Amino acid sequence: MLTSIRAELIKQTRRPANWLLLAIAAVLTLTFAYAIPYAGLSSGPSGAPGSGRGLPSMLPEAFVGNALGGVPIFVGALALVFGVLVAGSEYGFQTWKTVLAQRPSRFTAYGSKLAVVAIANLIGVLTLFAAAAGGSAAVAALEGAPMNWPSAGDIVLGMGVGWLVMTMWGACGALLGIAFRSVALPIGLGLVWMLAIQNLLASIAAPALEFVGELQKVLPGPNTGALAAAMGAASETPGVDALVGSGHATIVVAGYLVAFCALGGWLMHRRDIL
Amino acid sequence: MTTPVKTPVKTTALTKRFGGTLAVDGVDLEVRAGEVYGFLGPNGAGKTTTLRMLLGLIRPTSGTVTLLGEAQDKSNKGLRKVGALIEGPAFYPYLSGLDNLRVLAGHAGVDRARVDAVLDTVDLADRARDKYATYSLGMKQRLGLAAALLKKPELLILDEPTNGLDPAGMADMRVTIRKLAADGCTVLLSSHLLAEVEQICDRVGVIDHGRLITETAVADLRGEGRLRVLARPFDRARDLLTELLGAGAVHVEADALELDVDAADASGINAGLVGHGVSVSELRWREPDLEQVFLELTGGVSHVD
Ligand SMILES: Nc1ncnc2c1ncn2[C@@H]1O[C@H](COP(=O)(O)OP(=O)(O)OP(=O)(O)O)[C@@H](O)[C@H]1O
Ligand SMILES: [Mg+2]
Numbered sequence: 079m080l081t082s083i084r085a086e087l088i089k090q091t092r093r094p095a096n097w098l099l100l101a102i103a104a105v106l107t108l109t110f111a112y113a114i115p116y117a118g119l120s121s122g123p124s125g126a127p128g129s130g131r132g133l134p135s136m137l138p139e140a141f142v143g144n145a146l147g148g149v150p151i152f153v154g155a156l157a158l159v160f161g162v163l164v165a166g167s168e169y170g171f172q173t174w175k176t177v178l179a180q181r182p183s184r185f186t187a188y189g190s191k192l193a194v195v196a197i198a199n200l201i202g203v204l205t206l207f208a209a210a211a212g213g214s215a216a217v218a219a220l221e222g223a224p225m226n227w228p229s230a231g232d233i234v235l236g237m238g239v240g241w242l243v244m245t246m247w248g249a250c251g252a253l254l255g256i257a258f259r260s261v262a263l264p265i266g267l268g269l270v271w272m273l274a275i276q277n278l279l280a281s282i283a284a285p286a287l288e289f290v291g292e293l294q295k296v297l298p299g300p301n302t303g304a305l306a307a308a309m310g311a312a313s314e315t316p317g318v319d320a321l322v323g324s325g326h327a328t329i330v331v332a333g334y335l336v337a338f339c340a341l342g343g344w345l346m347h348r349r350d351i352l
Numbered sequence: 353m354t355t356p357v358k359t360p361v362k363t364t365a366l367t368k369r370f371g372g373t374l375a376v377d378g379v380d381l382e383v384r385a386g387e388v389y390g391f392l393g394p395n396g397a398g399k400t401t402t403l404r405m406l407l408g409l410i411r412p413t414s415g416t417v418t419l420l421g422e423a424q425d426k427s428n429k430g431l432r433k434v435g436a437l438i439e440g441p442a443f444y445p446y447l448s449g450l451d452n453l454r455v456l457a458g459h460a461g462v463d464r465a466r467v468d469a470v471l472d473t474v475d476l477a478d479r480a481r482d483k484y485a486t487y488s489l490g491m492k493q494r495l496g497l498a499a500a501l502l503k504k505p506e507l508l509i510l511d512e513p514t515n516g517l518d519p520a521g522m523a524d525m526r527v528t529i530r531k532l533a534a535d536g537c538t539v540l541l542s543s544h545l546l547a548e549v550e551q552i553c554d555r556v557g558v559i560d561h562g563r564l565i566t567e568t569a570v571a572d573l574r575g576e577g578r579l580r581v582l583a584r585p586f587d588r589a590r591d592l593l594t595e596l597l598g599a600g601a602v603h604v605e606a607d608a609l610e611l612d613v614d615a616a617d618a619s620g621i622n623a624g625l626v627g628h629g630v631s632v633s634e635l636r637w638r639e640p641d642l643e644q645v646f647l648e649l650t651g652g653v654s655h656v657d
Contacts, residue, residue: 081458081459081461082458082459082461084458085454085455085456085457085458085459086455086458088447088451088454088455088458089444089447089455092446092447092451093444093446094446167444171442171443171444171445172442173442173443173444174409175404175407175409175438175439175442176441176442176443176456176496176499177456177459178407178408178409178428179407179409179431179434179435179436179437179438179500180431180456180459180460180499180502180503181428181431181432181434181459181460181461181503182428182459182460182461183426183427183428184426184428185426187459347426350404350409350410350411351404351409351410352409352410
């Protein structure tokens with residue numbers, strides 16, 4: 079299993095697309111948590127979401143929330159794309175047969191993919207935290223504000239939350255890649271769900287229909303939003319909303335993670351490799 | 353104590369049904385240690401499906417597979433000493449040949465040192481650092497063979513290993529396969545090329561429509577040879593020979609006649625034709641053609657129906 083995980087790591091670290099995803103996640107997080115609000119500070123509130131936030135929201139004290147602000151929507155979406163690439167590419171390149179002929183059982187091959195999704199998302203969350211910390215430090219230095227960092231416990235907890243949410247979306251992507259045995263369709267469907275349908279449910283369907291409001295409490299997206307809110311992500315960020323408590327949200331998100339992993343494993347086990 | 357030689361491949365009543373198609377139908381295959389076994393069949397016969405079942409890529413509808421004495425199941429334990437190349441090479445295009453093999457060495461759990469060794473075996477060491485996407489088809493095929501050799505296999509399963517290669521590449525591949533066999537590796541290779549099987553295999557199994565029609569030594573599969581006659585006027589030659597030998601023994605092949613006779617009858621037939629005013633421009637013994645045998649065994653049979 080360990081050598082299989084290492085093999086999987088070589089595959090993913092040598093793939094430029096994966097580093098592009100990481101760079102996009104970091105740049106978007108910096109843009110929406112720092113660059114735009116900071117520009118808004120000097121030009122005055124322009125009405126654009128996020129631009130009216132005051133200086134305190136950008137200082138080191140608040141950096142955990144800023145690092146996690148994008149996780150419910152675009153960082154989660156990028157994690158999903160990554161998961162699809164990890165699993166779905168084996169179908170696209172027809173490399174499953176090449177890998178499995180080398181003897182790893184399907185369980186080992188799939189397990190090492192999940193392990194790499196988890197490892198990569200840990201790298202992802204560390205990158206986001208480093209970027210946000212850098213952003214906060216830069217703002218504090220520019221404005222001559224005090225550098226008060228959150229406690230180590232809060233930082234680690236925030237990283238854990240980000241990692242859980244991103245790994246859940248990564249596992250979702252891996253499942254979709256296996257289910258559709260490809261890359262393009264699962265990415266398309268995954269993004270439509272995350273970027274369009276989730277927003278429509280939250281902004282249009284939930285206020286109008288009570289059962290949709292109830293449904294929201296068990297869907298993955300709103301629960302990840304609640305986790306981000308609990309960690310201090312600005313509540314006007316799209317997707318961030320303290321709809322449910324953080325305990326409830328953690329259980330739901332972890333439940334989806336387990337379910338996605340199990341379902342993908344079941345499909346791998348059941349179907350022929352063609 | 354001597355260890356008993358394990359049968360490299362044994363299947364019993366191996367069957368695969370894809371929805372309505374019976375792709376493989378009750379195949380009992382046995383490959384013996386040390387031989388090069390040719391798995392011969394036309395397109396769609398069920399070769400690839402059978403080989404995929406051996407490797408556990410496709411789960412049989414029914415029947416069993418034993419590889420090197422080990423039942424092939426979900427753990428893939430049976431694949432410990434098996435190398436395979438199925439239906440053309442498939443690798444990660446963004447990785448170099450070297451990195452592709454490193455990845456596979458990891459999956460196989462073999463030492464990195466094997467990677468350099470197999471690159472040498474297939475003569476790819478000097479291009480190993482180039483991206484797989486830039487390889488020619490022949491290089492891709494050689495990398496596929498290299499991957500199959502990573503585990504120092506006792507059994508090699510190769511699905512149409514010369515597919516898409518030019519004549520020189522084909523010859524290279526055959527030499528490599530024979531060399532591996534000489535070193536004690538058992539080889540099971542599929543092909544739809546009879547000449548190829550004839551050249552490199554010891555035994556052959558013929559499959560068609562999912563059924564194993566016959567399993568025999570290559571030499572035994574050879575049919576009878578024929579006497580090939582080019583003569584003018586053609587019609588007169590044909591009529592004379594039909595009168596002499598009977599209609600069943602005279603076959604028209606394009607502008608030539610082919611006779612089911614013994615090679616020793618050639619001079620008598622020549623004399624007979626010339627004596628009746630037919631000029632013979634060619635009289636040649638044609639070695640039996642595996643193609644012919646094969647058509648008799650497969651297509652020939654269904655043509656009769
Ligand atoms: N996944 C599948 N779904 C449905 N039918 C399939 C599938 N795979 C193979 N078949 C059918 O099974 C039969 C055997 O196919 P197979 O690929 O084993 O033939 P083959 O002998 O390898 O042929 P070729 O020489 O063309 O490679 C064919 O009729 C094919 O259409
Ligand atoms: Mg085939």
